[in-house]
Amino acid sequence: MNGPERRSAAELADALASGETSSVALTQAHLDRIAEVDDSIHAFLHVDAEGALRAAAESDARRAAGESWSALDGIPIALKDLLATRGLPTTCGSRILEGWVPPYDATVVARLRGAGLPILGKTNMDEFAMGSSTEHSAYGPSHNPWDLDRIPGGSGGGSAAAVAAYEAPLAIGTDTGGSIRQPAAVTGTVGVKPTYGGVSRYGLVALANSLDQAGPVTRTVLDAALLHEVIGGHDPLDSTSIPQPVPSLVEAARRGADGHLSGVRIGVVKELGGEGYQAGVLARFEESVELMTKAGAEVVEVSCPHFVHALATYYLILPAEASSNLARFDAMRYGLRVTPDGDPSAEDVMRATRRAGFGDEVKRRIILGTYALSSGYYDAYYGQALKVRTLVTRDFQAAFEHADVLVSPTAPTTAFAIGQKVDDPLAMYLNDLATIPANLSGVPGLSVPSGLADEDGLPAGFQILAPALADDRVYRVGAALEALLAQEWGGALLERAPALRGAGA
Amino acid sequence: MPETPESSGAPVREPVDPDRPTISRAEVSHLADLARIELSDAELDHLAPQLSVILESIASIQTAAGSDVPPTSHALPMTNVFREDVVARCLTADEALSGAPDQEQQRFKVPRILGDEQ
Numbered sequence: 001m002n003g004p005e006r007r008s009a010a011e012l013a014d015a016l017a018s019g020e021t022s023s024v025a026l027t028q029a030h031l032d033r034i035a036e037v038d039d040s041i042h043a044f045l046h047v048d049a050e051g052a053l054r055a056a057a058e059s060d061a062r063r064a065a066g067e068s069w070s071a072l073d074g075i076p077i078a079l080k081d082l083l084a085t086r087g088l089p090t091t092c093g094s095r096i097l098e099g100w101v102p103p104y105d106a107t108v109v110a111r112l113r114g115a116g117l118p119i120l121g122k123t124n125m126d127e128f129a130m131g132s133s134t135e136h137s138a139y140g141p142s143h144n145p146w147d148l149d150r151i152p153g154g155s156g157g158g159s160a161a162a163v164a165a166y167e168a169p170l171a172i173g174t175d176t177g178g179s180i181r182q183p184a185a186v187t188g189t190v191g192v193k194p195t196y197g198g199v200s201r202y203g204l205v206a207l208a209n210s211l212d213q214a215g216p217v218t219r220t221v222l223d224a225a226l227l228h229e230v231i232g233g234h235d236p237l238d239s240t241s242i243p244q245p246v247p248s249l250v251e252a253a254r255r256g257a258d259g260h261l262s263g264v265r266i267g268v269v270k271e272l273g274g275e276g277y278q279a280g281v282l283a284r285f286e287e288s289v290e291l292m293t294k295a296g297a298e299v300v301e302v303s304c305p306h307f308v309h310a311l312a313t314y315y316l317i318l319p320a321e322a323s324s325n326l327a328r329f330d331a332m333r334y335g336l337r338v339t340p341d342g343d344p345s346a347e348d349v350m351r352a353t354r355r356a357g358f359g360d361e362v363k364r365r366i367i368l369g370t371y372a373l374s375s376g377y378y379d380a381y382y383g384q385a386l387k388v389r390t391l392v393t394r395d396f397q398a399a400f401e402h403a404d405v406l407v408s409p410t411a412p413t414t415a416f417a418i419g420q421k422v423d424d425p426l427a428m429y430l431n432d433l434a435t436i437p438a439n440l441s442g443v444p445g446l447s448v449p450s451g452l453a454d455e456d457g458l459p460a461g462f463q464i465l466a467p468a469l470a471d472d473r474v475y476r477v478g479a480a481l482e483a484l485l486a487q488e489w490g491g492a493l494l495e496r497a498p499a500l501r502g503a504g505a
Numbered sequence: 506m507p508e509t510p511e512s513s514g515a516p517v518r519e520p521v522d523p524d525r526p527t528i529s530r531a532e533v534s535h536l537a538d539l540a541r542i543e544l545s546d547a548e549l550d551h552l553a554p555q556l557s558v559i560l561e562s563i564a565s566i567q568t569a570a571g572s573d574v575p576p577t578s579h580a581l582p583m584t585n586v587f588r589e590d591v592v593a594r595c596l597t598a599d600e601a602l603s604g605a606p607d608q609e610q611q612r613f614k615v616p617r618i619l620g621d622e623q
Contacts (some may be wrong), residue, residue, distance in 0.1 A: 016534045077562070103600035196580040210579050240579065240585050312563035323540060330541070332615050334604030339616070346616045347541060355543040360551075363542055368556060371528065384566045384574030393577060425555055426562055442580020468581060 106203020185461020
């Protein structure tokens with residue numbers, strides 16, 4: 001396979017600009033790739049070939065007329081099925097929204113359309129973004145392109161798998177506790193959770209409002225920066241949207257690509273490593289830190305003592321917010337309605353609908369959230385969680401006095417086998433150990449591949465965190481590490497992924 | 506949901522043992538009722554022990570922060586955001602009703618509201 005689907009979005013944009021290819025040609029190439037491999041990957045819940053090709057033809061016509069809407073005009077993209085798309089089904093991986101077609105676009109989607117990106121389709125995810133493996137999707141799991149028997153991470157495993165399997169050059173994910181970064185880590189791709197409020201939440205089906213953030217899923221750091229600049233920025237439709245302009249991310253990524261890190265202070269977070277982390281993941285992490293030191297970075301160890309409570313804090317705040325948010329699925333205005341026999345009341349219909357429409361993990365978390373918000377337990381659990389959130393933020397503030405960025409492995413392990421943890425909620429929750437603190441505090445985080453673990457030959461991820469609003473730093477340092485590692489490897493990590501045998505092969 | 510757990514008079518409360526917080530089958534059943542989710546006996550048998558394990562794992566939170574620590578509800582503190590009071594585009598009635606399970610006369614049609622207990 002040597003088609004356009006192997007190239008980065010930045011390279012494709014250059015090829016479009018020079019007239020070497022057309023948007024229709026490369027959109028068709030990606031649709032062909034989806035047709036070839038998605039039976040085995042199952043990254044997509046819905047493919048919109050007609051709409052994508054129509055948008056691509058419009059992009060080509062614009063370019064022929066000397067016009068371009070953005071740096072990514074004509075580059076196709078896949079969207080996590082949690083973003084409302086006018087005219088395209090949006091299920092959130094749930095039966096309760098099966099067949100729902102939103103009457104409006106999320107702001108992120110509107111901006112992508114306005115920037116001329118053809119939308120290939122909607123990607124698979126854990127139901128309502130609750131999970132770290134996509135196994136909680138009501139429509140069946142996605143598969144990791146590195147090993148089809150393993151999970152591609154979650155909740156945004158579909159977006160990460162699509163990009164890793166060259167089904168799309170770009171995708172959008174959402175990250176509430178690691179759902180962009182952990183799938184990136186286990187599929188050997190790049191994922192960024194922007195500063196909370198940096199990308200509009202309008203039209204994202206809410207999981208936990210105070211934690212949710214949409215961001216780029218790509219194969220290179222520069223592509224993520226290009227995409228982030230298209231979707232980022234203030235939106236009056238989101239009350240928590242940041243009014244300040246987005247920093248120059250593309251410039252930061254290009255600057256970082258020279259591999260020089262002199263003057264950059266890198267803080268290794270003591271609490272995000274060691275016990276519970278796979279040896280091969282830690283080895284690749286330490287080698288990456290070593291490379292960055294050689295490139296001129298000043299490396300210090302920092303301690304964030306309250307991070308040990310981050311997981312517990314998250315599993316109180318998230319279910320509490322989710323149980324309130326998912327109350328909107330009441331069988332009255334949209335989505336599934338199950339009507340029991342006899343003369344059922346509205347509440348009977350709600351109970352029956354939510355029983356049939358929600359999966360196990362969603363039920364677990366709604367009940368946990370209802371419990372955490374109950375008057376008898378509110379102070380002991382939810383109230384405490386909000387206080388620990390303050391302590392986690394103070395830890396970050398103290399650490400950023402000694403370092404420009406903080407680093408850790410993205411996920412404690414490489415991709416595990418499908419089925420291994422699906423009915424063991426605690427084991428599943430531990431996947432997000434290192435990614436959750438950033439969500440609690442709202443700071444930006446990026447995951448970039450750090451290599452393959454020795455034990456299993458599967459990708460590991462390197463996480464870079466920066467202070468709120470300093471998203472440019474994760475791009476600069478991420479691009480530098482990416483360049484340093486590519487130099488060591490003689491190419492990108494994904495080039496080492498096994499070839500997928502398509503239906504036509 | 507029309508009702509929040511706090512507004513319900515039903516007995517969810519049991520004393521919390523910080524070391525061994527457990528959640529009984531009856532409690533799960535009651536919580537599911539508050540959350541408007543019907544659960545089968547098999548689901549209750551399955552869920553109750555899982556929830557107890559999760560609760561036990563997060564019990565440490567109860568002593569993690571002192572009383573002097575202020576709570577944080579949002580990552581970045583923001584005050585009220587205002588805009589000019591002008592009419593903006595919104596969904597048409599047909600658009601708003603486009604996903605409705607049932608409708609009549611440009612309205613959402615719902616089952617009877619009053620339950621047996623009223």
